[in-house]
Amino acid sequence: MVAIRSLAAILTYLIGLCGMIPLFPWLTTFPRIALVAGLLSGTWQDRRGNWPLKPWIQNIAIVPVFLYYTLQFSRANPIEPVISVLAIMLAVRLSGEKSVRHSLQIYALSMFCLASSSLFDLSPVFLIYLGLLLFMVAVALVLLTFQNQDQAMTVSKPDLKRILFSGLLMPIMVVPLLLLFFPIMPRTQLPLWHFLSPPSTRMTGYSDTVEPGSQSSIAESRTLAFRAEMSRQAQTQPYWRGTVFNRTDGIKWTRSAQVPAENIEITAQTVSQVIYPEPSAVHTLIALDRPTSLSLYSVKRSPDGVYEMIGAAGSRLIYTANSLSSGTVAQRNSLNRLFYLQLPEQLPARVKNLASEIVRAGKDDRAKVQFLESYFRNGGYRYSTVDLATGNRALEQFLFEKKMGHCEFFASTFALLLRAAGVPCRLVGGYLGGEYSQLGGYYLVTDDKAHVWVEVYIEGSGWERIDPSGFASNAGDVWKASGSRSFMHRISLVFDSLNHLWNRSVITYDFEQQMKIARHVGSRLEGVNPTKLLSSFVPYLAGSLLLAGILFTAARSSLFRSREQRILHRFLQTIEHGFDIPAGVGGVGLFEIASTANNSHVSDFVDIYSGAIYHDRRLTDAEYLRLQQILRILKGVKSKIP
Amino acid sequence: MNLPAQAHAFTKVFETLSREYLQGKEEVLRLSVIALLVGGHILVEDLPGLGKTTVALALAGVTGLSFGRVQCTSDLLPSDITGLSIFNREEGHFSFQPGPIFNNIVLLDEINRAMPRTQSAMLEAMEERRVTIEGVTHPLPDPFMVFATQNPSDQSGTFLLPESQLDRFLICTGIGYPAEQLEREIIAGGGIRERIGSMVPLVTSAEILAARKDVQAVYLSDKVLSYIHNLVLATRSHELILTGLSTRAAINLAQAAKASAFLAGRDYVAPDDAKGIAVAVCAHRLVMRSDMTTTDRGGVLRTIIAGIALPLA
Structure with a gap:
C-alpha cells in the first residue's frame, strides 16, 4: 500500500524538474536561483508537513516580479522576460503547499517551460523530457483525482501498476499521430529564438585569413565541425577542402574572389558524400578535397574549388558533394601563373636568399618543390601549437630561428618560398582527418582538425596537394591515426551516431528527399519480377494479416462493446x-x-x-x-x- | 412450453414443505426436490436428530410417492434390501417378496453402517434402477430416488463409502442446526411425524415424470456450458486436488442446474444456477491429495468457484 498523497507529491516534483532542467541553461541568474530555492524549500516543507508560506502570500509576492519583467519586455528582448516569469512562477508553486489546483498549475508551467526550451535548442533530449512529462502528468492526474476524493487514500501495488500502465498508454497512443503529422507539419531547422544570436563557439578552428604569428599559442576545441556521410576512405587522414588563400602580404594570407578560370579534368571516379555541417557563422562549405560539384540551392562556386553559401549562415544544412580524392587535379586550360605568383613587394633578405637557392637547385618546378621539401625535412622543424613565433617577423623567425609552429607556419612559409622561387602555388584551408563512425557510416570532424596545406601547380601534372606540416620531424607523432580507441571514446561515437540520426531524420527532415527515396525505391521495384516478388512476400503478408486479425479481434472485445x-x-x-x-x-x-x-x-x-x-x-x-x-x-x- | 405453470407445482411443493412442515431446512428440501426432478439420489451427511428422516418422509408425503426405509447395520444383507424368494407352501412354488428398495423413495439410514457388500448391492440398484435376484430381473419403480443418510462423526464399526460410489449420488449435503428462534419454535411445537402422516399429496408421480422431461428441455446456453466446463477443468488442475471432477459430475451439474432453473420458474439456465448448486453436486466427488484428505472439500470448491468469472454478457 502506498499513500496517494506522497506519490502525487513526488510526481509533482519530478514533473517540475522535467520542466526546469531543459530550460535551466538558458535562464539568467535570478530565475535559476529562484528555481533551485523553490524546489529545495518545497521538498523541505513537504518533509516537515508544515507550510508556513501561505498561497496568498506567494501570490502577492509574485506581483512585483511580474511587473519588473513586464517592464523588461521589449521588441529587442521578448523572450527572456517571459521565460524568467515562467520559471519564477514554477519556483513559487513548487515552494508552496500542493493542493490539487496548485499541482495542476505546476504541470502546466512545467509543460510551458519545456516548450520554451525548444526556442533555444532543438536537441533529441527534448523528446525524452516530453515523453517523461506526458507520462508523469497522465499518472499524476489519476492520482490527483483520487486525492481529491480522499486525502488519506492509499493504493495497492497492482492498482498502482494499472495506473502506471494507463499513464504509459497516453504517450504511446500519441506516436501514430506523431508519425502522421511529422511529414506534413511545418517545422523549423533551427531554434526559433536562438538563431538570431548563433552560438559563438563555432568561430575557432577555421578562419577567413591565415595569419601565423598573431597568437603565441592556439587553443584546440573539440567541438563538432561537420559530419560527412560516405564510405570509409582508403586514406587514413582525408583532406577536407574549405577555402583557398591566394594573396599574401608576407605576413598573412587572404583570399581574392577574382579567381582565374580553372577548367579541371575529371579523370577518376568521384567520391560522393553527404555533408551535415554544424550551424556556424562561416559561409564556406566543406567537402572532401577536391570537390567537383556540390548540391545546394544558393551556392557560389569559385573556379578553384571553393564553395560558398549565399545568404544568412547559421541554419542546419545538408548537401551532397562529389570529390576527386587523388590529391592531384589536372587543369585543361592554361594557368594564370602571374596570379599564383603574387608576392609582397618586400621580402626579408633571408627568405630571398633561400628562394634563390631553390631556383639554383631546381631546373623545373618539380625539382624546386623537391628541394624545398628536403630543406624542410632536414631542417629540424617541429610541429607545435605553443611557444609560437609572433609579430610581423613571425614567418622569418619560424623559418630560421624557432623552427617550431603549427600548420599555418609550415604552409605559409612553404608557399611563400615557392612563390619567391617562381613556382605557382596557393594555400588551402580546411580540415584534416576525422573519426570514422562505423555505426553511422560517416566521418566526424571536429574543429581541432582544422588545417592548412599547400597546392602547387606543376606543369604537365596539375594542382598537387603538398602538406608541409608533414615534413615536421615529429609529424609522425602528431598526425598518426589514432589506432586503439578507448572504451569511452567508442561510447561517445555511438552517442554521436544517435545525435546524427536525430539531426538527419528529424531536424533536417526533407520531404523532397524522402520523396526522392520513395521514387527511387519505386523505380527499383519496376525492374523486379512481380510474381516472384509476390510469392516471396506472401508468407509475410499472410503473417501480418493474421497478426492484425488477432489483434483486431482481441481489441474488438474491449474496444467495441456490444x-x-x-x-x-x-x-x-x-x-x-x-x-x-x-x-x-x-x-x-x-x-x-x-x-x-x-x-x-x-x-x-x-x-x-x-x-x-x-x-x-x-x-x-x-x-x-x-x-x-x-x-x-x-x-x-x-x-x-x- | 409454458414452463412457469408446470414449475409452479414444484415450487409449491417446496414452499409448502419448507413453510408448513420443515422450517429452516429450505436448502436440503430444495436439493431434494432437485434430485427428484433430475432423477438422481441424495446423500445427507449430518448428525442424528436433525431431521434427515423427517425430510425424506415429508418428501414422500407431499409427493404421494411410496416410501421404504432401510436402517443399515453391519449385519444387513443385500437380500434384506432387495427382497428374496420365499417358498409358498400352499401354492407350492417360490414367490418373490420385494424388499424395501421397491419403493419410489427409499431412505437408506446410516448407509455407512452397512458392510461393503450390501453397500455395493444398493448402489448397483441405484445406478441400474433394477434388481436381479436368482436370475430374474425386477425393474424398480419410476420415479425412484434414494435418500441416504450418513453420520460423519460416528466412525467406529462403519464402512466409509468409497469415492467411486459417492459419485453415484447426485447431491451430497448437510442439514445443520436450525436457527435459534426456529429451534425454540420447533421445541415448543414438538415433532411433526404425526402431521406428516396426514399430508395431502400436491403432485402425482405422472406429473413428476412429466416435469423431468421439462427439466431436460430447459435451455442451457453456450455461456453457461463454458462456465460449467471451466469449473470442471479448474478442479482438475487444482493443487490440493488429486482427481478432479469426472465427465459424469459435469453432466450431473448441468442437469442439477437445469432443475434449479426450473424450480426458479425459468426455461433457461443462468450461471447462478450452476454456481448455487455446484458445491452440493460436486464437492463430494473431489478426491483430495493423500495429505489433504481432512481439508474441507466444500471450502476448496468454493474458492475455485470464486476464481471463475460468471458469464454475464
Whole structure:
C-alpha cells in the first residue's frame, strides 16, 4: 500500500524538474536561483508537513516580479522576460503547499517551460523530457483525482501498476499521430529564438585569413565541425577542402574572389558524400578535397574549388558533394601563373636568399618543390601549437630561428618560398582527418582538425596537394591515426551516431528527399519480377494479416462493446452505487444480485436481460428500451437514497 | 412450453414443505426436490436428530410417492434390501417378496453402517434402477430416488463409502442446526411425524415424470456450458486436488442446474444456477491429495468457484 498523497507529491516534483532542467541553461541568474530555492524549500516543507508560506502570500509576492519583467519586455528582448516569469512562477508553486489546483498549475508551467526550451535548442533530449512529462502528468492526474476524493487514500501495488500502465498508454497512443503529422507539419531547422544570436563557439578552428604569428599559442576545441556521410576512405587522414588563400602580404594570407578560370579534368571516379555541417557563422562549405560539384540551392562556386553559401549562415544544412580524392587535379586550360605568383613587394633578405637557392637547385618546378621539401625535412622543424613565433617577423623567425609552429607556419612559409622561387602555388584551408563512425557510416570532424596545406601547380601534372606540416620531424607523432580507441571514446561515437540520426531524420527532415527515396525505391521495384516478388512476400503478408486479425479481434472485445455489454455495464454500475452491492463483472451472478437487492426493478432487469443472454440471443429493441427505462428508474431510486 | 405453470407445482411443493412442515431446512428440501426432478439420489451427511428422516418422509408425503426405509447395520444383507424368494407352501412354488428398495423413495439410514457388500448391492440398484435376484430381473419403480443418510462423526464399526460410489449420488449435503428462534419454535411445537402422516399429496408421480422431461428441455446456453466446463477443468488442475471432477459430475451439474432453473420458474439456465448448486453436486466427488484428505472439500470448491468469472454478457 502506498499513500496517494506522497506519490502525487513526488510526481509533482519530478514533473517540475522535467520542466526546469531543459530550460535551466538558458535562464539568467535570478530565475535559476529562484528555481533551485523553490524546489529545495518545497521538498523541505513537504518533509516537515508544515507550510508556513501561505498561497496568498506567494501570490502577492509574485506581483512585483511580474511587473519588473513586464517592464523588461521589449521588441529587442521578448523572450527572456517571459521565460524568467515562467520559471519564477514554477519556483513559487513548487515552494508552496500542493493542493490539487496548485499541482495542476505546476504541470502546466512545467509543460510551458519545456516548450520554451525548444526556442533555444532543438536537441533529441527534448523528446525524452516530453515523453517523461506526458507520462508523469497522465499518472499524476489519476492520482490527483483520487486525492481529491480522499486525502488519506492509499493504493495497492497492482492498482498502482494499472495506473502506471494507463499513464504509459497516453504517450504511446500519441506516436501514430506523431508519425502522421511529422511529414506534413511545418517545422523549423533551427531554434526559433536562438538563431538570431548563433552560438559563438563555432568561430575557432577555421578562419577567413591565415595569419601565423598573431597568437603565441592556439587553443584546440573539440567541438563538432561537420559530419560527412560516405564510405570509409582508403586514406587514413582525408583532406577536407574549405577555402583557398591566394594573396599574401608576407605576413598573412587572404583570399581574392577574382579567381582565374580553372577548367579541371575529371579523370577518376568521384567520391560522393553527404555533408551535415554544424550551424556556424562561416559561409564556406566543406567537402572532401577536391570537390567537383556540390548540391545546394544558393551556392557560389569559385573556379578553384571553393564553395560558398549565399545568404544568412547559421541554419542546419545538408548537401551532397562529389570529390576527386587523388590529391592531384589536372587543369585543361592554361594557368594564370602571374596570379599564383603574387608576392609582397618586400621580402626579408633571408627568405630571398633561400628562394634563390631553390631556383639554383631546381631546373623545373618539380625539382624546386623537391628541394624545398628536403630543406624542410632536414631542417629540424617541429610541429607545435605553443611557444609560437609572433609579430610581423613571425614567418622569418619560424623559418630560421624557432623552427617550431603549427600548420599555418609550415604552409605559409612553404608557399611563400615557392612563390619567391617562381613556382605557382596557393594555400588551402580546411580540415584534416576525422573519426570514422562505423555505426553511422560517416566521418566526424571536429574543429581541432582544422588545417592548412599547400597546392602547387606543376606543369604537365596539375594542382598537387603538398602538406608541409608533414615534413615536421615529429609529424609522425602528431598526425598518426589514432589506432586503439578507448572504451569511452567508442561510447561517445555511438552517442554521436544517435545525435546524427536525430539531426538527419528529424531536424533536417526533407520531404523532397524522402520523396526522392520513395521514387527511387519505386523505380527499383519496376525492374523486379512481380510474381516472384509476390510469392516471396506472401508468407509475410499472410503473417501480418493474421497478426492484425488477432489483434483486431482481441481489441474488438474491449474496444467495441456490444449493446448488451454496455447496458450490463451501466446496470452493474448503478447496482454498485445505488445498492452498495459489489458487482464486479463476473464475481456475482445476476440473480444473486437481484435477490440481494430485493428490488422489483432490479429483478425485472435481470429477468429480461438474462432471458435474452442465456438463451444465446441478442436483446430485442423492445427489451432494450425497457431495460433503459428500468435503468433510469433505478438511477432515480438511487438519488432518493440519501 | 409454458414452463412457469408446470414449475409452479414444484415450487409449491417446496414452499409448502419448507413453510408448513420443515422450517429452516429450505436448502436440503430444495436439493431434494432437485434430485427428484433430475432423477438422481441424495446423500445427507449430518448428525442424528436433525431431521434427515423427517425430510425424506415429508418428501414422500407431499409427493404421494411410496416410501421404504432401510436402517443399515453391519449385519444387513443385500437380500434384506432387495427382497428374496420365499417358498409358498400352499401354492407350492417360490414367490418373490420385494424388499424395501421397491419403493419410489427409499431412505437408506446410516448407509455407512452397512458392510461393503450390501453397500455395493444398493448402489448397483441405484445406478441400474433394477434388481436381479436368482436370475430374474425386477425393474424398480419410476420415479425412484434414494435418500441416504450418513453420520460423519460416528466412525467406529462403519464402512466409509468409497469415492467411486459417492459419485453415484447426485447431491451430497448437510442439514445443520436450525436457527435459534426456529429451534425454540420447533421445541415448543414438538415433532411433526404425526402431521406428516396426514399430508395431502400436491403432485402425482405422472406429473413428476412429466416435469423431468421439462427439466431436460430447459435451455442451457453456450455461456453457461463454458462456465460449467471451466469449473470442471479448474478442479482438475487444482493443487490440493488429486482427481478432479469426472465427465459424469459435469453432466450431473448441468442437469442439477437445469432443475434449479426450473424450480426458479425459468426455461433457461443462468450461471447462478450452476454456481448455487455446484458445491452440493460436486464437492463430494473431489478426491483430495493423500495429505489433504481432512481439508474441507466444500471450502476448496468454493474458492475455485470464486476464481471463475460468471458469464454475464
